Amino acid sequence: MSTQTLSAPSGLVESVSGIDPRHDRQKLLDEARLRLEIEMEGVRFDKQAIALLSQSDEEIAAGIQPTVEGPDSGLQNAFWLDSGIHVGLRHHSRSPYTLDHRDGVLVLQVPEGESREVELIRRHRVLGRTLSTGERFEQIGSVNPEGGLRIAFSNECSLKDTNEDCKFCDFNHRARLTEGASVYLKSPRQVAETFALAREEGTANHLNLTGGFIPERRELEYYLDAAEEIRELTGLSHFRGTAVIGAPADLKMLEKYKESGFNSVSINLEIWDKDIFKAICPGKEKRTGGQAHWIAALEAAVEVFGRGFVKSNIVAGLEPKDSILEGVEYLASKGVNCLAGPFQPRVGTALEGHRSPETPWHWDLQLKVAQIQLKYGYTTDQIYNCAIPGRVAHDLFRIFAGEAVNGKLARWKYPVVA
Numbered sequence: 001m002s003t004q005t006l007s008a009p010s011g012l013v014e015s016v017s018g019i020d021p022r023h024d025r026q027k028l029l030d031e032a033r034l035r036l037e038i039e040m041e042g043v044r045f046d047k048q049a050i051a052l053l054s055q056s057d058e059e060i061a062a063g064i065q066p067t068v069e070g071p072d073s074g075l076q077n078a079f080w081l082d083s084g085i086h087v088g089l090r091h092h093s094r095s096p097y098t099l100d101h102r103d104g105v106l107v108l109q110v111p112e113g114e115s116r117e118v119e120l121i122r123r124h125r126v127l128g129r130t131l132s133t134g135e136r137f138e139q140i141g142s143v144n145p146e147g148g149l150r151i152a153f154s155n156e157c158s159l160k161d162t163n164e165d166c167k168f169c170d171f172n173h174r175a176r177l178t179e180g181a182s183v184y185l186k187s188p189r190q191v192a193e194t195f196a197l198a199r200e201e202g203t204a205n206h207l208n209l210t211g212g213f214i215p216e217r218r219e220l221e222y223y224l225d226a227a228e229e230i231r232e233l234t235g236l237s238h239f240r241g242t243a244v245i246g247a248p249a250d251l252k253m254l255e256k257y258k259e260s261g262f263n264s265v266s267i268n269l270e271i272w273d274k275d276i277f278k279a280i281c282p283g284k285e286k287r288t289g290g291q292a293h294w295i296a297a298l299e300a301a302v303e304v305f306g307r308g309f310v311k312s313n314i315v316a317g318l319e320p321k322d323s324i325l326e327g328v329e330y331l332a333s334k335g336v337n338c339l340a341g342p343f344q345p346r347v348g349t350a351l352e353g354h355r356s357p358e359t360p361w362h363w364d365l366q367l368k369v370a371q372i373q374l375k376y377g378y379t380t381d382q383i384y385n386c387a388i389p390g391r392v393a394h395d396l397f398r399i400f401a402g403e404a405v406n407g408k409l410a411r412w413k414y415p416v417v418a
């Protein structure tokens with residue numbers, strides 16, 4: 001890990017209150033950077049030993065984390081740093097970071113640094129519960145430590161039929177590898193039951209419902225059916241839920257998602273530079289109106305759902321940083337919370353074997369993304385609203401917003417909506 005001293009973007013340090021002294025802030029920034037480095041590099045660990053440790057407690061864990069070397073459903077996890085920042089756990093046999101356990105305690109070894117205890121986020125008991133249709137909860141969805149439930153209702157993106165998958169995306173590849181382990185197409189009833197079970201167990205106050213690209217009419221119908229089942233099972237007329245959708249051809253359709261009960265949408269643009277977009281996302285370019293239409297859809301969604309209730313993402317590392325920041329800032333100014341998650345080359349994709357920019361490049365980008373979110377006046381609740389789980393930019397936003405107390409961030413959790 002680099003020992004480079006980091007600083008907050010100019011102007012932000014001065015706004016800190018007395019409960020968040022400068023040195024504590026620097027410590028937290030270092031922790032956020034450690035998270036970024038570990039998530040980029042992966043971690044070396046004995047999978048069986050860590051799996052045993054995680055299974056020994058009923059109060060566990062998170063979604064499947066593809067490993068650096070390929071998808072792996074053998075261990076689903078993440079861990080907390082003492083600072084209140086959590087780190088996604090991806091196995092990589094050549095990582096400089098190692099995890100081990102000593103007398104039941106999980107220990108992280110950082111290169112040229114001291115070893116430290118970390119807390120494994122343990123498997124949650126809800127994952128073992130059974131739906132009325134017989135499937136286990138974990139075959140339908142995954143929960144994360146921040147109270148989010150993620151369900152991919154379909155294991156397929158139809159862009160594979162025309163060989164127009166987005167070049168970085170392993171959605172279809174993973175579906176092939178995990179065939180039989182999860183349900184290929186989940187019914188709206190299964191989605192609703194899973195959400196209701198998670199709410200009953202007090203572990204999911206937010207639903208992120210996603211799937212691969214499917215023709216527009218079927219996509220809308222599916223989300224409307226799922227929302228209807230959720231309303232019926234939970235008794236909620238509206239719920240904290242994000243529909244992850246493609247840009248609809250008819251932008252008026254966005255109103256239907258809102259009326260159905262979802263409080264937010266995520267429309268992932270992936271690339272800001274319009275020419276690179278064409279090359280990286282050929283299916284989105286050809287089948288769904290092209291990039292200009294996706295941007296128009298994001299702006300129209302803000303009209304319907306409100307500022308901060310529309311999310312997008314740019315895959316960071318496939319175009320120049322300035323271009324990404326231009327996109328993040330433009331969208332933020334329009335009310336869209338746009339993240340810039342690091343490009344992580346995945347096995348089975350057109351970009352397998354490529355490299356992402358180095359961590360200092362991503363770190364600088366995340367600092368600037370958080371600064372943009374602050375500049376446009378978003379709240380913590382808004383920036384978490386459509387994102388699961390929170391990313392490094394979320395940690396930075398909270399640090400710069402002065403939320404730390406005694407050098408720690410409170411573990412963030414979606415508030416309960418009655």
Ligand code: SF4
Nearest residue numbers: 157165166169171212
């Ligand atoms: S639309 Fe692109 S990013 Fe989305 S699932 Fe299909 S290939 Fe992946």
